[in-house]
Amino acid sequence: MTLEQNIQTAVIGKAKLGDEIALELLYNNYNKAMFSICLRMVATKDDAEDLLQEVFIIAFKNIHQLKDDRQFAGWLKRITVNECIRFCKKKLQTSSWDDISFEEKKEDETHWWQDVSLSTLHAAIRNLPEGCRQIFNLFAIEDYSHKEIANSLNISESTSKSQYHRARKLLKEQILIKIKNNG
DSSP states (O other): OOHHHHHHHHHHHHHHTTOHHHHHHHHHHHHHHHHHHHHHHHOOHHHHHHHHHHHHHHHHHHGGGOSOGGGHHHHHHHHHHHHHHHHHHHHOOGGGGGGSOOOOOOOOOSOGGGGSOHHHHHHHHHTSOHHHHHHHIIIIISOOOHHHHHHHHTOOHHHHHHHHHHHHHHHHHHHHHHHHHHO
16 A cells, blocks of 8 residues: 555544544545535535535545445545435426437537636536536546436436437537637
């Protein structure tokens, strides 16, 4: 194990015992990354802040269940994504997702977005309709399969695919318009 892994393991061990300094260190080390996930998934800063707080409450309450301390980051990320899904499920009317039929087209797979700044991309993602945004984040960023998304959100795989393709189309339109207006 590297020195960093040894330190991480020691901090998590102390956190499992309820050490407040260790818990604070973990929070300070991971809050920005988890907030970024929350913000991408729910779009509003207030909701993302509330979710972030809930994520860390859940994580710290259940940290004793973590079997391999080296897996803390992945474990925390799963909690974050699952809480975002739970939150969005409450807000979404999933029946409206099924109104969009899935047409698989050979899209232009060029990476038109590669020259776009992260802040522009994140802003465009936040402007997506909620269902599209959530599925885009889960598939493109969090690397969930359409089957996993469908199971998590209680929708069909074709709905997941159609929402993902709709999100890509909307993102491309938003970003290309912004580039045209700024360029």
